[in-house]
Amino acid sequence: MTDKPTFVSRDMMTADEGYVQWMADIKQRFRQSQLKAAVRVNTAMLEFYWSLGRDIVELRAESKWGSGFFNQLSLDLRTAFPDETGFSVTNLKYMKRWYSFYSEGITNRQQAVDEFNVANRQQAVDEFEEDKKGQQVVGQLQFPDTFGLIPWGSHILIISKCQSLDEALFYINRVAEEGWSRSRLEDQIATNLYGSQGAAVTNFSNTLPAPQSQLAKEILKDPYHFDFLSMNEEYEEKDLEEALVAKVTQFLIELGKGFSYVGRQMELQMPGGQTFFPDLLFYHIPQHRYVVIELKVVKYIPEFAGKLNFYVTAVDELLRGEGDNPTVGLIICKSTDKTVVEWSLKDINKPLGVSTYQLEQVVERTVKELEQKKEDARK
Numbered sequence: 001m002t003d004k005p006t007f008v009s010r011d012m013m014t015a016d017e018g019y020v021q022w023m024a025d026i027k028q029r030f031r032q033s034q035l036k037a038a039v040r041v042n043t044a045m046l047e048f049y050w051s052l053g054r055d056i057v058e059l060r061a062e063s064k065w066g067s068g069f070f071n072q073l074s075l076d077l078r079t080a081f082p083d084e085t086g087f088s089v090t091n092l093k094y095m096k097r098w099y100s101f102y103s104e105g106i107t108n109r110q111q112a113v114d115e116f117n118v119a120n121r122q123q124a125v126d127e128f129e130e131d132k133k134g135q136q137v138v139g140q141l142q143f144p145d146t147f148g149l150i151p152w153g154s155h156i157l158i159i160s161k162c163q164s165l166d167e168a169l170f171y172i173n174r175v176a177e178e179g180w181s182r183s184r185l186e187d188q189i190a191t192n193l194y195g196s197q198g199a200a201v202t203n204f205s206n207t208l209p210a211p212q213s214q215l216a217k218e219i220l221k222d223p224y225h226f227d228f229l230s231m232n233e234e235y236e237e238k239d240l241e242e243a244l245v246a247k248v249t250q251f252l253i254e255l256g257k258g259f260s261y262v263g264r265q266m267e268l269q270m271p272g273g274q275t276f277f278p279d280l281l282f283y284h285i286p287q288h289r290y291v292v293i294e295l296k297v298v299k300y301i302p303e304f305a306g307k308l309n310f311y312v313t314a315v316d317e318l319l320r321g322e323g324d325n326p327t328v329g330l331i332i333c334k335s336t337d338k339t340v341v342e343w344s345l346k347d348i349n350k351p352l353g354v355s356t357y358q359l360e361q362v363v364e365r366t367v368k369e370l371e372q373k374k375e376d377a378r379k
Contacts, residue, residue, distance in 0.1 A: 001331075002180050009328075010132045012282075024282060025056040042148060042149075042151065042152075043145075043148030043149075045086070046143070046147060046148055046150075046152060046155070047143050047148070048317075049073075049095045049098065049152065050095075050147070051143070052092075052095050052097060052100070053096045053097075053098050053099030053100070053102075054099045054141070054308050055093035056092075056094060056095065056096040056099075057100055057103065061073075070092050071092060073087075073092060074087055074088060074089045074092055074163070076361045087151075088250055092279055094156050094159075097159060098155060098156070098159055099141070101159045101165075101168065102141060102165070102168075103141045103188040105164070105165030105168070105227060106141060106165070112369045117346070119161070141244060146172065146173075146176050147172070147349045148303045149176045150172060150175050150176060151182065153182050154175055154180075154182050154185050155311070157182060157185060157186060157189070158172065158185070158189075159170050161186075161189045162189070162194075166194075167194045170197075171188070171189065171193075171194065172195045174188070176192075176256070178257050179211065191225045193221070196221040196222055196223060197200070197218065197221045197256075197334075198217050198218045198221065199221055199355075200217070200219065200220040200222040200330070200354060200355040201220060201222070201336070201342060201345070201353065201354050201355075202216075202220065202340045202345070202351065202352065202353035202354075203218055203229040203345040203346065203348060203351065203352055203353075204216050204217050204351050204353070206346075207326075207348070207349060207350060207351040207352075208326060208351050212287075212325060212326075213351075215287060216287065216325075216328055216351060217288065217353075219256060219258070219291070219357065220328075220330055220353045221256070222354060222355040222356055223355060223356040223357055223358045224254055224255075224263070224355060224356070224357045224358070225254060225357070225358050226240075226244070226251075226254070226357050226358065226359050227245070227358070227359060228247055228250040228254075229243045229247065229359060230243075231243060231359055233337070236297060237279075237295050237296060237297050240295055240297055241264065241265075241279055241280070241295050244280070244295070245264050246282075248261050252349055258284050258285050258286040258287070259282050259283070259284055259285075259291070260282060260284075260285055261280075261282055262281040262282055262285045262290070263280075263281050264279065264280050264281075265277040265278070265279065266278060266281055267316055268311075272287055276310075276311070278292050278294070278311040278314075278315075279292075279293060279294045279295050280292070280293040280294075280295070281293075281315070284339075287325055288323060288324050288325050289325040289326065289327055289328060290315045290316075290320060290324065290327040290328075291327070291328055291329070291330060292298055292308065292311045292315055292327060292328075292329045292330070293329075293330045293331075293332060293346060294307070294308050294311070294329070294330070294331045294332070295332055295333075296331060296332070296333035296334065297331065297333075297334055298333065298334055299335045299336065300333045300335070300336040300337065300340060300341055300342070300354055301333065301340075302340065302344035303353055304331050304333070304343055304354075305331070305344045305348055305354075306343075306348075308330075308331055308352055309329065309349075309352060311329060312327045312328065312350040312351070312352065313350060314328040326350075326351060327350075327351075328350075328351040328352070328353065329351070329353070330345065330352070330353045330354070330355060331352070331353070331354045331355070331374040332354060332355050332356070332357050333354065333355075334356065334357065335356055336354055336356055360374055
């Protein structure tokens, strides 16, 4: 303390490298503490919402107290807690709907819980089916810890847009693992990530061992949405490739979590003098494998598989390390005939997949066509 007013100055201290590093550590720890505090507050609020929704369902409140129940409950809660903003009639109805969605889904299809792929799959089963002491829950669905990681607005979006328990749990898992914002979640639901994930036609079951085949299939999808690109009406493979590389960050987001960009048109020189140029090469970090991607702006034909098979072999021979899993190849083309794809991949010994892509102009045209059909039907 000083006896008279004074300005705080940095002049009396030398901020060396050690101080700078320590300051960076302090900032990081403080941000983590803020995040943990926010998660705790969010979890406590959601646990209350869950319990209130459960009460409304189990008490059959509307039948018991009449059609004005939600209006009265909202007024009473807002009077008791005037500083709280979560007790509107709409929000109270969402609490009931939230609990009902999962409660009814679990009742109708208990085995769906096993597909709730959190870090520990069994954890989800335990949280849904047992209380903290490991005793079987009778008539009540307990609040899963993972739900506390999801903002309330995202919970509302999921139960409003998803058609099944499986779909909802898929998005819950992805938001918890990848920290999606609400807008990102909305985009992924709109483009049907749930339906497209793992939908690519592959030969993985014939070319990879059982544990790896399904995992590898899960990193591919069909279709891929390239609506972040601005393409002319007439474009070639080179144009599409250049546009994707120019926006590789968005492309990596579309490919999915875990992909790392390695290179484009990496020159492959053969002893006989021939030279080849695979379109794009990525590395999937969680699965420890290279992924070769070939882009085609035309409909799939069987010849594409032979060339990709060669590129995958080259990567396995020249780049694959001791700890790497087998390289997989992916052809992303404008359209496919499923039977043609399946037959062309059937006897190939390398793991290959085939997907399609959509551009914004394709989506817009499809919407216009649907609107025109509806208009024609009215006439």
